[in-house]
Amino acid sequence: MKCVHCRTAKAKRYCPAKKDEICPRCCGEHRGIEINCPLDCEYFIEGQKNHQERIDKLRIQKEGIKTYVKRAELFNNNTEIFALVERYIATSFRSNRRIDNRDLQRGLEQGCKAIETEIKGVFYEYESENSYANEISTNIMAIMKECLKRYESKGFTLETGLEIMKEYQSELMFYIENEQGSQSYLKQITRSYPEDAENPDAGRPGTEGEGGLIIT
Numbered sequence: 001m002k003c004v005h006c007r008t009a010k011a012k013r014y015c016p017a018k019k020d021e022i023c024p025r026c027c028g029e030h031r032g033i034e035i036n037c038p039l040d041c042e043y044f045i046e047g048q049k050n051h052q053e054r055i056d057k058l059r060i061q062k063e064g065i066k067t068y069v070k071r072a073e074l075f076n077n078n079t080e081i082f083a084l085v086e087r088y089i090a091t092s093f094r095s096n097r098r099i100d101n102r103d104l105q106r107g108l109e110q111g112c113k114a115i116e117t118e119i120k121g122v123f124y125e126y127e128s129e130n131s132y133a134n135e136i137s138t139n140i141m142a143i144m145k146e147c148l149k150r151y152e153s154k155g156f157t158l159e160t161g162l163e164i165m166k167e168y169q170s171e172l173m174f175y176i177e178n179e180q181g182s183q184s185y186l187k188q189i190t191r192s193y194p195e196d197a198e199n200p201d202a203g204r205p206g207t208e209g210e211g212g213l214i215i216t
């Protein structure tokens, strides 16, 4: 039996999203991106778990356990904010599959500058030649302002937002230096934020939730 996705390789496993047999390669490459995997698919769950374990181990090896603990702390104290940022990155990659790790890198850099500027209270609009970077930066800033509205009373500050965005920058750099593929990080973030997780309409234009948070 041929794979339902590539129609060439031999199908070896059942894909619950395609409701047909798929080859391991297509399953591994396209899961959670082109293929909208149900969250209970054993290949999806195992694949994500193995990937994260491998990355964590490698990162601890290269950066040490202290950075890992610090990162885990930042994440545990700000799970909602991480979720908003990740959801935005996943949505933007699903709607524009041409952006790569470097576009995101420029966007995050620019976004961090914008937050720093806002903290200092001076107004300055950063614009680069890269339109994706501008879009990413504008949206990151919008997310930070939304987080202030929602979580300032719980202690969220732009300084924390900046720290979180710097964490994304360093994770992205780790992927650029250690993982193959020009979109490796975007793919991983997108996989960790499945389309169906919260909002079945996510990714469709004009149906963004969160009261128009995502500016396009």
Ligand SMILES: [Zn+2]
Residues within 6 Å of the ligand: 003, 004, 005, 006, 007, 008, 009, 022, 023, 024, 025, 026, 027
């Ligand atoms: Zn295939």
